[in-house]
Amino acid sequence: MRNLSVSDQPAPSLQRTLAGRSLRSALLSGLAWACALIASVPLFSVLYMLITRGGSRLSWEVLSELPPAGFEMGGGFGNALVGTFVMVGIAALIAIPVGILAGIFLAVLGPGSKLATMARFAAKTLTGLPSILAGVFAYALVVLTTGSYSAPAGGVALAVLMVPIVVLTAEEALKMVPKVMKDAAYGMGCTRTQVIWKIVLPTGMPAVLTGVMLAVARAAGETAPLLFTALFSNYWLYQDGSLELMGPTASLAVLIYNFSGMPFDNQIELAWAASLVLVMIVLVINIVSRIIGRPRF
Amino acid sequence: MNKPFAVLPLHDSVCQPPTATQLVVDRGFRGLCHLGVFLILLLVVALVVEIGGKAVPGMQKYGTGFIAGTVWDPNQLQYGILPAIWGTLYSSLLALLIGGFFGVMMAIFLTQDFLPPRLAAVFRTIIELLAAIPSVVYGLWGIFVVIPAIRPLADWLHQTLGWLPFFKSSLSGPGLLPAALVLAIMILPTIAAVSQDALRAVPLKTKQAAYGMGATHWEAILKVMLPTAATGIFGALVLGLGRALGETMALAMLVGNSNQISLSLFSPANTLAALLALNFPEAGPAEVEVLMYASLVLMLITLVVNLVGSSIMLMSQQGAK
Numbered sequence: 001m002r003n004l005s006v007s008d009q010p011a012p013s014l015q016r017t018l019a020g021r022s023l024r025s026a027l028l029s030g031l032a033w034a035c036a037l038i039a040s041v042p043l044f045s046v047l048y049m050l051i052t053r054g055g056s057r058l059s060w061e062v063l064s065e066l067p068p069a070g071f072e073m074g075g076g077f078g079n080a081l082v083g084t085f086v087m088v089g090i091a092a093l094i095a096i097p098v099g100i101l102a103g104i105f106l107a108v109l110g111p112g113s114k115l116a117t118m119a120r121f122a123a124k125t126l127t128g129l130p131s132i133l134a135g136v137f138a139y140a141l142v143v144l145t146t147g148s149y150s151a152p153a154g155g156v157a158l159a160v161l162m163v164p165i166v167v168l169t170a171e172e173a174l175k176m177v178p179k180v181m182k183d184a185a186y187g188m189g190c191t192r193t194q195v196i197w198k199i200v201l202p203t204g205m206p207a208v209l210t211g212v213m214l215a216v217a218r219a220a221g222e223t224a225p226l227l228f229t230a231l232f233s234n235y236w237l238y239q240d241g242s243l244e245l246m247g248p249t250a251s252l253a254v255l256i257y258n259f260s261g262m263p264f265d266n267q268i269e270l271a272w273a274a275s276l277v278l279v280m281i282v283l284v285i286n287i288v289s290r291i292i293g294r295p296r297f
Numbered sequence: 298m299n300k301p302f303a304v305l306p307l308h309d310s311v312c313q314p315p316t317a318t319q320l321v322v323d324r325g326f327r328g329l330c331h332l333g334v335f336l337i338l339l340l341v342v343a344l345v346v347e348i349g350g351k352a353v354p355g356m357q358k359y360g361t362g363f364i365a366g367t368v369w370d371p372n373q374l375q376y377g378i379l380p381a382i383w384g385t386l387y388s389s390l391l392a393l394l395i396g397g398f399f400g401v402m403m404a405i406f407l408t409q410d411f412l413p414p415r416l417a418a419v420f421r422t423i424i425e426l427l428a429a430i431p432s433v434v435y436g437l438w439g440i441f442v443v444i445p446a447i448r449p450l451a452d453w454l455h456q457t458l459g460w461l462p463f464f465k466s467s468l469s470g471p472g473l474l475p476a477a478l479v480l481a482i483m484i485l486p487t488i489a490a491v492s493q494d495a496l497r498a499v500p501l502k503t504k505q506a507a508y509g510m511g512a513t514h515w516e517a518i519l520k521v522m523l524p525t526a527a528t529g530i531f532g533a534l535v536l537g538l539g540r541a542l543g544e545t546m547a548l549a550m551l552v553g554n555s556n557q558i559s560l561s562l563f564s565p566a567n568t569l570a571a572l573l574a575l576n577f578p579e580a581g582p583a584e585v586e587v588l589m590y591a592s593l594v595l596m597l598i599t600l601v602v603n604l605v606g607s608s609i610m611l612m613s614q615q616g617a618k
Contacts, residue, residue, distance in 0.1 A: 025513040032411060035402035036420055042482045043427050046438050053441075101333030109330055119334045122341045128536075128603035129596075130543020132570045133348065136592040139577065140347040144585075160340065167337060188312040191323035221431025224545035224570070228577035253546075256433045260440055260550060268441075275434045286429050 046279075054276030057269045063277070067234050067255065073266055077274050079236045080250040083151065084278075086237060087230060087251060088219050090155025095162035096212055103170025103208070108182075108200055109192065111175075119167075126164035134160040135225035143229055151237065151249040154230030158222060162215040169211020174204040210293030217285040221278060223253035232258060252278045348592050355590035363590055369556050369572070376587045378594065380556040384566035385598070388477045388552065389541035391562075396481035396541075397534050400488030404530075407489070408496040409518055428486035436550030439479040444468075444551070447475060451563050468563035471553035476566075479547045484537040491536060495529025495613060496522060528613035535606035543599045545570035569595040 061076055068075030102123075106116050138157035143149055177200050185195045201208075231248040232255065238244075252274050259271035315323065355363070359376055366377020403424060407417050451468035458464045468474070499522055507517040523530070553565020554575055569591055577588055 021513050021516065025515040028515040028519075029411065032402055032406045035399050036406045039399045039403055039427075039485060040420070040423050042438075043423055043430075045442060046430060046434065049438055049442060050434075098333050098336050101330045102337050103333075105330040105334045109327060115331075115334055119337045122337050124607060125600070125603065126337075126341065128539050128543075128599060128606075129344070130545065130570055130599055132543070132545040132573050133344070133592055133596055133599075136573065136577070136589070137344050137347055140351050140589070141343070144351075160344075163337065163340065189314050191315045191319050193323040193326040194315075194319065196326070217429065221429075221433070223431065223433040224549075224574055227574055228580075231578060253431060253433045256437055257546060257550065260433075260437045271437055275437055278431055279434055282429055282431060283426065286426070 050272065050276040050279055053269070054272035054274075057273040058276060062270065062273050066236070067250070067259075067270070068266060069234065071264065075266070075270065077250070077252060077255050077270060077277075079233065080252045080255040080274065081277065082237060083230070083233070083250040084220060084252045086245075087151050087154040087158060087226065087249065088216060090152055091158035091162055091219050092212075092216060094155065094159040095166055095215065099163050099166025099212075099215075100170050100208060102167045103174060104196055104200070106167065106171040107174035108196055120171075123164040123167045126160070127168070129160070129164075130224075131161055131222050132224040132227075134158070135227060135229050138225065138229045146246065148246055149229065149231035149248040150246045151230055152245065154226045154249060154251065157225035157229045158219040161222060161225065162219050165215040165218065166211055169214065170204075170208045173207030173211060174200055176207065177203045206292050206294075210289045213285050213289035213292070217282045217289070220285070221253060221282050223251075223257050226251050226254050227257070230254070344596075348589060348596060351585070352589040352593040355586035355588075356593075359587065359590065363587065364594065367556070367558065371576075371584055374583070378569065378572065378591050380558050381567045381569045381572045381591070382594070382598075383558045384473070384552065385542055385568040385570070385595075387560075388473055388480060388548065388566065388568060389538055391473070391477035392480035392484055392541045393534060393538050394481075395478065396484040396537060397488055399481070400485045400533070400537065401492050401530060403485070403489040404492035404496055404533075405518055405522075408493050409514070409522065424486050424489050427482065432483060432544060432546040433550075435479050435483060436547045439475055439547060439551045440471075443475045443478055444470060447478070455563060462560040463562050465559070465561040466564040469565070471551050471565055472563045473552065473566045474562040476548050476552040477562075479551055480541050480544060483544060483547060484540050487540055488533045488537040491533035491610070492526070492530045495526040495533065498529065498614075499525045526613075528609060532606055532609035532613055535602060535609055539599055539603040539606055542602060543570060543595065545574050549574040569598075 061074070063076060063081060064078040065074070065076035066079055067077055102119060106120060110116050134157045137160060138153050142153035142156050146153070181199050181203065182195050185199045190198070230251060233248040233250045237249060256271045256274050256278065259267040259274070262268065359366075363376055363378060364382070365379055366375070367379050368375045368377050369380075370376075403420075406412070407421055411417075412420065448468055451464075451474065454464045455467045503521060503525055504517055507521040512520065548568045549571040552568055552571055554567050554571055555565035556567050557564065559566070573588060573592060573595070576584060580588055
């Protein structure tokens, strides 16, 4: 048979090497399976540890009491749970309106404008910002200005991390709204605002919500930005009849970090229980957002 | 204002020209959207100005000696971040080596017809959930699971291969290897997701051509699919590196926070982000200056890596078109 190979050397006989080649292919497939299984181990190990070590401690008491000091037994992380909700709430109040408005601009009002190109680039750069630098920013902007660690400072730090996620997912979601629907509305004399409120937002809302919820889930689990903006507190935000929003505020994530390094078994058990609660919050938000955001068209 | 629709009898039609109020509302709402976009741009400017501006006093005081210095001692007013920069790069590259291998393998596994679609979806969900777990939980898991699990292996390596610089010291607890392992798990989802996109972007025809020439499954993958998707996969690795460089909590909990420059995988080290996390909460005004300087260095390093990563991604997307 004529040699079809371009090189000068004779082509290796297919018959002789076929077994070897198939064997190598099978071995590599085995390696791929092994890699996939090994890569799944951490998730199951984390979940197993959370359920066994955190689940055994989980109770109403743990969710509603204040953190224990030093050698104290018992206690919980009620204030940290509240603090996490408050700070994520503050962050959401800042990040969601700004993010969705900017997303509307990028998707509907001026997708090709120079402003949109710059903003898109800015948002993409912000997604790569190390979360601790969001904390440094909020520290410089809020903590140094107001002179104290506070819940709003933590909220601002989390908002910096949420905004780019909301902007980019909102843009993607609103871009998917079919052009014919918008054109029909324009043809009936709608202003752009009416098109956005009556056509674009209702149609794109499920996907926008997915992005918002993913951003909330990310913010709820963040620790680094809170370390030196909200710091930590062993007390309730609302105590002795007064609401102390401008003082150090506890959060689940910082509690886990603080307690993980303590030499007391009680604190370490609480760290695991707090991790379980935090992961459950984050996973539930993730799963709900997937259900909402399932493509419908 | 001209009224092109005014002549038409529109009273009982749904089609109407906008009223004056609607036009005002329209203008106002569009103004709001503009404001939103401006706020995004303002945020980037504010980030640079706030961190950069607050770093200026530190830069004037310590200059470039800050980056080259190896001692961090607030009591003697000596600040140097070279060990932290070394630790940041070393741990991130180690994590990239491990996470990159598993991430790309996972991407191949999920896109190259190894699994029925439903099972592939299960594995894809596992990888995505891996990304959802907060880093502080990984840190906790690292302390109580990873460190005890690798200790026997680390001891054995240190005893038998201790003459190699990588195994020079024994693992006393926190150290570079457990930190890098956990970091690898954290960047794996990013690398797997972006590499999957790159592999999916390769036209089906290309693979079919490879099979048509008698290539085995893996010959098609290694000699055709991977080279074709190489730019995208490379971009995925660079983006993963960007994530690793800025990751804080897992490292602050696992790396040992010791300012030393060592090749040893088992010795404690430090990273820029961990340095910030550890020193910021109790920093006085003098220390805040240098910490701001260190933040600026971290920001520049991650910015450069991320920009390189996204321009590679852009190149690969344009190449695919």
